[in-house]
Ligand SMILES: Nc1ncnc2c1ncn2[C@@H]1O[C@H](COP(=O)(O)OP(=O)(O)OP(=O)(O)O)[C@@H](O)[C@H]1O
């Protein structure tokens with residue numbers, strides 16, 4: 001073994017890499033927001049009285065959960081222009097992340113709503129509140145609390161899967177590191193450092209989630 | 223308060239049910255229910271499990287819809303339009319077997335939520351009212367606690383106070399003591415007795431026959447989704463007319 | 479897309495299956511070691527294993543594949559892409575399965591360990607005959623869930639240059655310029671592999687929930 005490590009290209013590329021971390025955060029956070037919107041919308045449709053809509057949601061969830069994100073992102077990347085939508089790789093990646101995360105969010109949120117005892121809805125209605133009020137004031141917070149651990153670990157997975165967006169050259173950490181690697185041929189050094197960056201990113205994500213949880217869900221339960 | 227002031231006034235019915243029929247799919251849970259409850263009257267509803275007691279009182283505030291007949295509450299015809307349902311629900315308080323307090327809200331917030339959101343009370347008004355009623359169910363020291371920090375009996379008393387905060391004209395109780403440990407039953411029953419003495423119109427599904435004897439103006443016995451017999455408690459317990467009533471009383475009193 | 483192209487995709491599918499199988503089998507063996515070490519009672523070992531798991535669960539699989547691929551070359555081991563991605567996926571699986579099984583071992587009621595100790599069973603027998611059979615049963619739905627995740631994860635081997643199903647799809651789509659058709663077929667093939675597993679996992683979960691309730 002006579003290889004000497006050389007981190008010079010990594011150090012030179014540090015500003016670029018740090019900027020790319022912001023790109024990764026942007027992808028992750030926009031993806032999460034879109035996933036949440038799709039998740040809530042999906043749950044509403046999933047409970048609609050129209051059978052066709054319910055099956056549409058079930059089909060969507062199963063299709064997404066049983067195919068690789070990489071294939072989904074390729075498909076969306078090629079499908080959007082054919083549908084007349086011209087987007088840069090980065091917004092395209094956000095859409096793909098949102099669709100992928102949304103399918104998981106639907107299942108998680110549905111479980112949370114179902115975990116709230118029926119009596120809570122009934123007690124709210126009996127007090128003269130409207131269904132929407134009951135949902136917003138009574139169901140939402142305990143449901144969020146119930147799903148918070150699984151939803152946030154899904155969001156950490158979503159954050160990690162932003163690296164796959166490099167396949168369509170979205171602006172994020174992995175694609176920038178690939179560029180530095182191909183210019184310097186210091187593959188191991190670059191990827192090792194970037195892996196450590198990701199470790200920090202996911203750790204920061206988890207800290208933010210935990211902080212939010214201790215602020216917002218601090219009521220006691222049995 | 224004098225006896226006369228709290229005598230039920232049959233001339234002014236608070237609830238009338240006429241010919242009410244209720245189906246769950248093909249299964250008929252209520253058959254042709256006729257019942258009138260006067261202002262200030264206390265009804266104890268009993269019957270074997272599955273006889274339709276819960277279904278009946280849940281129709282009164284439209285937690286269950288009914289398909290046949292008519293229900294009037296406080297002069298309002300309980301139709302299926304959301305407007306009349308809202309109006310009725312504001313007049314009718316309900317207490318559940320499982321308490322159903324909201325876990326993420328403190329005791330005080332549990333009591334303030336509906337008055338603020340449904341009646342439009344200000345925060346100060348709602349809080350004043352909530353503290354008053356928590357005091358009345360003897361739980362005012364716990365106002366800042368969360369439901370999970372209270373015993374079952376305390377939770378149920380909070381649930382009663384929460385319902386009373388809407389200033390209802392009628393209170394419905396669905397087996398309010400059957401999820402409680404025996405030593406907590408009394409505190410809840412005492413609260414209900416105090417409420418009865420103040421002249422509240424009440425329908426209680428319960429198997430606490432001591433409570434029925436002491437408080438009820440009438441005991442209504444149901445079986446298989448129909449009212450089998452109704453009578454003042456003295457008569458109901460000493461001289462039941464129907465075979466099914468005798469059998470039920472034999473089981474329930476023999477057990478105690 | 480003609481018959482020839484489809485056959486090429488099926489060749490890729492074969493490698494996806496092989497890669498999934500190797501990573502799952504080897505990852506299970508290594509994962510069992512991880513789970514046992516993670517619950518062995520020696521604080522230092524447990525902490526090292528917790529860190530091992532945290533690293534794999536806190537970084538993208540794609541980066542793990544890159545690091546293994548280039549790391550091996552660097553220490554002088556000349557490996558082809560097949561061996562490198564197999565190793566990368568195996569390590570990845572060992573961490574995830576180790577964590578799933580740790581949870582399951584800890585979910586077995588404490589009384590079971592105590593009863594086994596009271597019967598003077600040694601560590602090996604306590605694990606092999608008492609704890610692991612119960613833990614495996616508890617963890618089966620999650621294990622199957624991870625297998626699905628692993629099968630989907632093998633698609634990232636394509637980025638490292640290994641020709642499995644997704645890369646086969648890329649190649650074909652570049653030849654015939656019908657990316658939507660090609661990736662629909664590729665997606666359908668993944669779906670046919672994963673969906674039965676997903677359904678089976680959900681079925682087990684329901685059955686498990688039903689028996690634990692009664
Ligand atoms: N949501 C529902 N769907 C279908 N059937 C129902 C539903 N709710 C109640 N039933 C049926 O209606 C009948 C009456 O139920 P109800 O809950 O009113 O009985 P109950 O007298 O309150 O019994 P218990 O003493 O057990 O509370 C029962 O046979 C029950 O199975």
Ligand SMILES: [Mg+2]
Pocket residue numbers: 275276277396397
């Ligand atoms: Mg009932």
